Amino acid sequence: MGLKLWPSLFREVQFLKGLRKSWSLDLRSLAAFRICLGVLVVLDLINRSQDLVAHYTDYGVLPRSAMLNEFYRYYYLSLQFINGGGWFQFLIFAISGLCALLLIIGYRTRLMVFLSWLLMLSLQARNPVVLQGGDIEFRLLFFWAIFLPLGARYSIDRALDPRNEKPVDAHFSMGSIAFIIQIISIYFFAALLKTGAEWHISHTAIYYALSLDQFATEFGKYLLNFPDLLRVVTLPVWYLELLGGFLLIVPFFQNWTRMLAILSFVALHLGFAVTMKLGLFPWICITAFVALLPGSLWNYFDKRFSHPLTHKIYYDADCGFCRKVLKILRCFLCLESVPYAKAQDHPKALTAMTKENSWVVEDHNLNYHFRFDGILLLLRSSPVGSWKASFWALKPFHFLGDHAYRWIANHRKLMGLFTRSLRERKPGYQAGRWLQMSALYFMICCMWWNWKIYDSYSPMPELMQKVSLYLRLDQKWNMFAPYPLKIDGWYVFPGKLRDGKDVDVFRYIMDGETQTTTYDRPASIVDTYPRQRWRKYMMNIRKKDFQKHRLFLGKYICRIWNDNHSDHDKLESFDMIFMEERTQVSGDSSPVVKTNLWHHWCFEKIEQN
Secondary structure, three states: OHHHHHHHHHHHOHHHHHHHHHOOEEHHHHHHHHHHHHHHHHHHHHHHHOOHHHHHOOOOOOOHHHHHHHHOOOOOOOHHHOOOOHHHHHHHHHHHHHHHHHHHHOOOHHHHHHHHHHHHHHHHHHOHHHOOHHHHHHHHHHHHHOOOOOOOOOOHHHHOOOOOOOOOOEEOOHHHHHHHHHHHHHHHHHHHOOOOHHHHOOOOHHHHHHOOOOOEOHHHHHHOOOHHHHHHHHHHHHHHHHHHHHHHHOOOOHHHHHHHHHHHHHHHHHHHHHHEOOOOHHHHHHHHHHOOOOHHHHHHHHHHHOOOOEEEEEEOOOOHHHHHHHHHHHHHOOOOOOOEEEHHHOHHHHHHHHHHOOOEEEEOOOOEEEHHHHHHHHHHHOOOOHHHHHHHOOHHHHHHHHHHHHHHHHOHHHHHHHHOOOOOOOOOOOOOHHHHHHHHHHHHHHHHHHHHHHOOOOOOOHHHHHHHHHOOOOOOOOOOOOOOOOEEEEEEOEEEEOOOOEEEHHHHHHHOOOOOOOOOOOOOOHHHOOOHHHHHHHHHHOOHHHOOHHHHHHHHHHHHHHOOOOHHHOEEEEEEEEEEEEOOOOOOOOOOEEEEEEEEEOOOOOOOO
């Protein structure tokens, strides 16, 4: 009863309406958020798949035996533990990609969100060493998406919903409140953890961050020429993280304050993207703010780019395929206000449809358009398709489009086989009562977890902590906290072959090149890693907490080298050496410290008598 009462209370009490709006999310923003999430999953899978064998199979740097015996934690639940073969990992990747594609088009949306979240937890648990802060936010975005109506607009679910009533665009629920609190918490606690003097006294934090060659782009290095400018922007960046999130929930001038917050944070992450190589991290963060876009922005786009050129659409009532495709086109082209009807109920339209073997699209002058010309009219009417209409109207594309339509029209029964599984149904866009109650509990878990990270004297109840860990709600927003790293460096793996030659094994593992060993500083340290996941892995194993992983990296290097070289070129042993240098605010170079992290023998060492 309580959960049914409090939303209506917010609707009826005048002074609470502004507060309700502050904690609401627009359905169109959630649809765009859904599409962005799906695209990011596909991009992430493509990126990870390039190192599928190295990072996720028993042949790689972390075999299942090592993971389960040496590094396993009770909340690491992964389907990838079932089989360590490359084919099985590829299968899991393929299933994840399929769920992401179905999520993009909004088919069984809540189920696809849930499955994508489970598969993401499975993937992240298989090799935690390659994870970064963006992965934590990524899984949390998917978790909170379970409680949100991502399929209520611009989706297959919405298109095939037999109910004609249009859902209210403003969505207010415990899910929307929890999502907004999560976004605020990310930046608020990130700021609280930045306690170093580099942020608050010397204001050199951004200078130190851009001095890390393991991250910095060429543009980021160029900005080091302006240390005074970097000092000026350091404190505003900290204040933006601390207070900027609260602009999202200001109850007055709500559209303006929310857009100000969104633009500020998007600018911050675009700054990250152009100055540091952080993989998908900045784009994951930007995607979170897509869900927060105010409805007034979509209303503006709708008025600015919509053209009421289409009056009505007539279709063949005897063709289920035609009806489904029509409804999908109306939904994804944002033309749900355009009416449609069975041609059999309108003699004039039926005569035209029969003669042309085509649907009938009627414009505002009551003229009929057929086949691909009808699609072009819909594109010109749509706020999201008007810019494409001129392109598709070009003669070569119009010719192809018209012939494709004719072929489909002559093979409607065959095409119907592809849409047979798309059944018209009434999806439940809103999360149910129990789901909303659980969202409240999980929101408390997340808030408590963040606070205990900041204040270690505020321990969580054991049950709440276990629930948080099993669902991977654990989070720590300590990027560049309490201050940016001041130690940078590069790797050299000098190896000894059976024939006595010296080689740099690191270069071979990273890019397949066989080079002689050199300890000189690379021109660009970040470019010595082929991809961001390798960079994160290599920078982790330098730390004391990850030193046990060096043995398994050594075994992987021996396997990958010796399986691809003849007997006299076999790798016998090598060292893992980190060339460490400390960042100087003056810009001067510091002495390089050569640290041997690990010595590895590829074969049993023979003792000499």
